[in-house]
C-alpha cells in the first residue's frame with residue numbers, strides 16, 4: 531500500500547485532496563509543507579500532496595520555492611479542490627459571536643475570508659496556525675477560550691465543532707490547486723475518474739536581461755500552438771531583479787512539441803528544467819462529502 535504524506539493534522543484541505551486521489555493509501559500527517567516534501571526525500575512516504583495555488587490568494591510561495599531551491603522531486607500529478615471555508619466553534623459559544631476574542635486559522639484561509647472577518651469580527655485578534663485542521667483542533671483543546679476557527683466540514687466533524695457560519699470565503703469561485711510529488715510513482719489518466727487533462731511544468735532561466743528575451747521564450751510555445759495555463763516569475767534569490775519563470779503548458783510530454791520547445795530555448799542560451807509532466811484531476815463537492 532502506498533504511503534501519502536500531507537499537511538496535518540486531520541481535517542485539512544490537503545487531506546481532502548490526498549484522499550480524493552489516493553483513497554486507499556496510508557495517510558501520514560506532517561506539521562508543515564516542507565516537512566511533507568522531506569517525507570518523500572527521506573523515504574518515509576512514497577508521495578506527498580502539497581498546495582501550490584489558490585484562486586483568491588495566488589501562489590503558495592513556500593511550496594513553489596521549496597521545490598525550486600531545496601529539492602529535486604518531480605511533480606507527478608495535480609488535483610484541484612473546491613475550497614469552502616466555514617466558521618467553526620464550540621456549541622456552547624455559538625449563541626454569542628459578538629463575544630469572540632480570537633480567530634484561528636492558516637494564513638491562506640484567513641486571507642480568503644478577509645472581508646468577512648473585517649465585517650463580523652473587527653476587534654478580534656487573528657492567530658495564525660500551520661493549517662486549518664490545527665486551528666480546529668486548538669479550539670477543541672481550549673474550551674474555555676472565546677475563540678473560533680476557520681476550516682472545513684471534515685475538521686468540524688473530526689474535532690466535534692459546530693459550523694457557526696457556512697461559506698465565509700469572500701469570493702465564490704474558491705479553488706486550490708495541489709500538486710503531487712514522488713520519486714517512485716507514476717500516475718496515468720486511468721488512475722482516477724477525476725482525470726481532466728495532462729500538463730507539463732517548466733522552469734526557465736533566461737541567459738541575461740535583454741529586450742525581447744521573454745517574448746522570444748513565449749514565441750517558442752506560441753508558434754507550436756501550445757497553450758500556457760500559467761506563467762509566474764520567482765526570485766532566483768541571487769540578487770534583486772534576478773528571476774526565473776515557471777510555465778505551465780497544457781500538454782503532456784511528447785516526442786516532438788515539448789522537446790522542440792526545450793531545444794529552441796536552449797539554443798537561446800536559456801536553461802530549462804522540467805519540473806514534471808503529469809495528469810490533472812479535479813474534484814467536486816459531492817466527492818468530498820462522501
Ligand SMILES: O=C(O)C(=O)C[C@]1(C(=O)O)C=C[C@@H](O)C=C1
Nearest residue numbers: 542543544581636638661662706
Ligand atoms: O490549512 C489547510 O487546511 C491546508 O491544507 C493548507 C491550505 C493552503 O496552504 O492554502 C490549503 C487550502 C486552502 O487554500 C487553505 C489552506
